[in-house]
Amino acid sequence: MIQDSGLHFAIDRSRKTPIFEQLCEMIRKLAHTGVLKKGTALPATRVLAEELDVSRSTVVSAYEQLVAEGYLQGRRGSGYTVCAIGAVELPHTNITDDTSKAEKVASLRPLTPGQPDMRLFPYRHWAKTVARVCRTNPEAMMTGAGSFGNDSLRQAIANHVREWRGLECSPQQIIVTAGATDALNICFRTLVNTGQAVGIEDPGYKPILRFVSSQGLTPVFLDIDQDGAKLPEKKVSPHIVVLTPSHQYPLGGVMSLQRRWEYIRWANTNHAWIIEDDYDSELRYSGRPIPAMASFDNLNRTIYIGSFSKVFSNTLRLGYLIVPHCLIAPIRQTMDNYGLKAGLMPQQALSEFIDSGDFYRHLRRVRKIYNERRKFLVDELSKNFSHFGSVQNHPAGMQLVFHLNNTLQDSEIAQRAKEAGIALEPLSESTMRNLGYNGFILGFCGYSQDEMSDALDKLHTVFSMVKKVRSDA
Numbered sequence: 001m002i003q004d005s006g007l008h009f010a011i012d013r014s015r016k017t018p019i020f021e022q023l024c025e026m027i028r029k030l031a032h033t034g035v036l037k038k039g040t041a042l043p044a045t046r047v048l049a050e051e052l053d054v055s056r057s058t059v060v061s062a063y064e065q066l067v068a069e070g071y072l073q074g075r076r077g078s079g080y081t082v083c084a085i086g087a088v089e090l091p092h093t094n095i096t097d098d099t100s101k102a103e104k105v106a107s108l109r110p111l112t113p114g115q116p117d118m119r120l121f122p123y124r125h126w127a128k129t130v131a132r133v134c135r136t137n138p139e140a141m142m143t144g145a146g147s148f149g150n151d152s153l154r155q156a157i158a159n160h161v162r163e164w165r166g167l168e169c170s171p172q173q174i175i176v177t178a179g180a181t182d183a184l185n186i187c188f189r190t191l192v193n194t195g196q197a198v199g200i201e202d203p204g205y206k207p208i209l210r211f212v213s214s215q216g217l218t219p220v221f222l223d224i225d226q227d228g229a230k231l232p233e234k235k236v237s238p239h240i241v242v243l244t245p246s247h248q249y250p251l252g253g254v255m256s257l258q259r260r261w262e263y264i265r266w267a268n269t270n271h272a273w274i275i276e277d278d279y280d281s282e283l284r285y286s287g288r289p290i291p292a293m294a295s296f297d298n299l300n301r302t303i304y305i306g307s308f309s310k311v312f313s314n315t316l317r318l319g320y321l322i323v324p325h326c327l328i329a330p331i332r333q334t335m336d337n338y339g340l341k342a343g344l345m346p347q348q349a350l351s352e353f354i355d356s357g358d359f360y361r362h363l364r365r366v367r368k369i370y371n372e373r374r375k376f377l378v379d380e381l382s383k384n385f386s387h388f389g390s391v392q393n394h395p396a397g398m399q400l401v402f403h404l405n406n407t408l409q410d411s412e413i414a415q416r417a418k419e420a421g422i423a424l425e426p427l428s429e430s431t432m433r434n435l436g437y438n439g440f441i442l443g444f445c446g447y448s449q450d451e452m453s454d455a456l457d458k459l460h461t462v463f464s465m466v467k468k469v470r471s472d473a
């Protein structure tokens, strides 16, 4: 019994977090810190419900949630005990290396964009799937796949993109990669030579620019208007363009159908290629998913890139490329030449995770939670920050953009926010030229409402301080 172990749960009714969620948080924390050890019996649901003055169903729901997450085992009626949580436990280590500490802190800081909440990861189901593969098909984790990856996963991806992205393709056209970044690397190495031009969106995903420059390629910047990225001017002729049509990074808009067709025709006329970076399209919170551009490109100029980093895990490093038939041989050549290959170990397990429906259950769950967090952040910004700027609300993805009034400068605020423990990504830094964008890209997926609320309180102080200094000057 929990009382025997001297543990006390305290519900804070002034918090916005539901009681059910607070209970889950407390138990997770106690399990992580080792206070609740493997095998410890939790209080009976009726006892805990009475003690906390909450309904019994709230306690049952919290326990069942933690069973699903792999923290607890047992059933209503026969009691719940704590599991070994090796898979989710942070390593106990004596290492006091400052850099490793700094990395951990930096990656957890709110409101860093693009971070899924790994606390929501379905550890237990994933561990079960991995264990089953180890038992029944261990060879699949080590051997038996060509350079394009595990065949079952390629089939699962073909089914996934048909269902979710309206994209018909055969598994032969699919290459499993180490994330979207690796997929871009493979495309660049296959399709362009040093000195050739590559069209990239501006503002856009900064690592792509760095990548283009480091490969000795010439960037051609594509402005963004209400229809999405504008076509390159006639006098410059990129060999490839990298686009985010379903969810422009970072501004968040969707490329119009007309603009998509213009690009496909442009690519066909100029013998150019379109790389469709579809990095987070499963995370759309209203309406139906927008079909991928590659799904209606009957001229076969579009190469599709998908990633499991956002919807599943950014540390598994798995993504995929889907290429027109004519590019299969050249891509294979590049991969063989450079020894590029995604890690095989998790691929069979991921294919079974997708086929069993566990992947979609996880996706539905995180989408719901992320959408609540997104709405919360939009509401808070609209309520409390409207005198500093305005929020651009696109119901998709993992981040939203807050545009600052011109009296404030994003980089200055970001610097001060950093000192207060908040990671703000200045919008001005995601433009490759000086386009006058001034604001922040704010991630909402990786942080609970309480964590965001706390960060926003601190941020408000920072904003007010900078504004005051500005007006006093």
Ligand SMILES: Cc1ncc(COP(=O)(O)O)c(C=O)c1O
Residues within 6 Å of the ligand: 114, 178, 179, 180, 181, 182, 205, 244, 249, 277, 279, 307, 308, 309, 314, 318, 319
């Ligand atoms: C627009 C865009 N493309 C590509 C990536 C890289 O994805 P991955 O982690 O799969 O390499 C990101 C990651 O944030 C992104 O925002």
